[in-house]
Amino acid sequence: MRFPDIPPRHRRLVRTVTAVGTAALALVRRRDVAAEHETALRFATSLANAGLTWFAGTRAFADSDFGELDLGGGRRDAGAPARYQTWEPTSEDELSPFEAEDARAKAFRNACVAAASGLVSWAAWTPAENIAEAIDAKLPAGLGRWLGAGASGGFVAVAPILIDRLQDLDATGLQDLDYAPVEIELPSHIRESVNLLLSQPHPVTQDTAEAVAEQLETARFFVWVDYPRAEYPGNERIVLDADQLAEVLRDEDIERIDVYPAASSPRVVPGTQTYPVVGIRDSADQDPGVSAATELSLSIVNGYVDAIWFSAPDSEVSVSDDLPDASVPGTLHPEGLVQESEDAGYSSSFEVFDEDDYTTVLATWPGPDQLSFRAEGS
Known part of the structure; x- marks a missing residue:
């Protein structure tokens, strides 16, 4: 899940939906349906898990302003006349080829992670239900169901907050520079x-x-x-x-x-x-x-x-006196027009310097x- 990819003004909505959705899924047990409907419930639960995973990682809420954020607080009008001006692309056509390719790669990765989440949910259905029923047998009726829902929803709610905190504390890591x-x-x-x-x-x-x-x-x-x-x-x-x-x-x-x-x-x-x-x-x-x-x-x-x-x-000044003597119109120069002297020794184009x-x-x-x-x- 790529919660930090979601623009800040939409994170609360995305996190609320995913946390509530995950908790709701945990409330549903196979004993709630007839045996002949268990496969359908299993498939629906897997599909819902995949959808929530995709939802948590998508930029669907970035809008056409590419994640524009109103900072508020009156800061915009304060201080000396020093201000940033950034580009505001309105469609993928206005992105550079690299940015467009990166956006497509992120969308593909998110779809793959969502699909993997659905498959894992399908594979883990039976073991997870067996464990839940074993726990329920030792607890008062209904308590295990609600504890499971609270644990699942709470984990999804707390995880992105911890991710944000870790990013803030990572002062030595690479910064996202613009x-x-x-x-x-x-x-x-x-x-x-x-x-x-x-x-x-x-x-x-x-x-x-x-x-x-x-x-x-x-x-x-x-x-x-x-x-x-x-x-x-x-x-x-x-x-x-x-x-x-x-x-x-x-x-x-x-x-x-x-x-x-x-x-x-x-x-x-x-x-x-x-x-x-x-x-x-x-x-x-x-x-x-x-x-x-x-x-x-x-x-x-x-x-x-x-x-x-x-x-x-x-x-560098380009004058004809510096050109090779044995050259006439139609002469191809595969190594360029200016040749290094044979006595100049080896020269590398790779140089190490202190920026x-x-x-x-x-x-x-x-x-x-x-x-x-x-x-x-x-």
């Missing part, structure tokens, strides 16, 4: 660095820098983070307080800040470009583990600032005193 954008205030040192970048002479017209600066003045900013689904369930927006926001950002590798300017902001021309001035953090200013070549840059799409980037620049050394958290983005600037073409 990935979503969270709104942030642009950190002051990053804003100062961007402003300094925009104050540099523009290769064409300073009007572009002024338009970008005006867009950033009223823009909203988002970064994508992993977060524990168990701690923040549902697909509604979740407002985080300062400590919660700091926690989800603490070790997050962030190279891009998504920018959403106001529609009334002046557009930049040309509409799609990388802003032609970039900020370069010199290798002498790098933190341990950060790539020696890192640039602060702005990308512009459809006339609006799309993102602020801090990452290693594209270092923490390569994490770019927002606090490690460069301040204005760490940047030098380069204009396009210089």
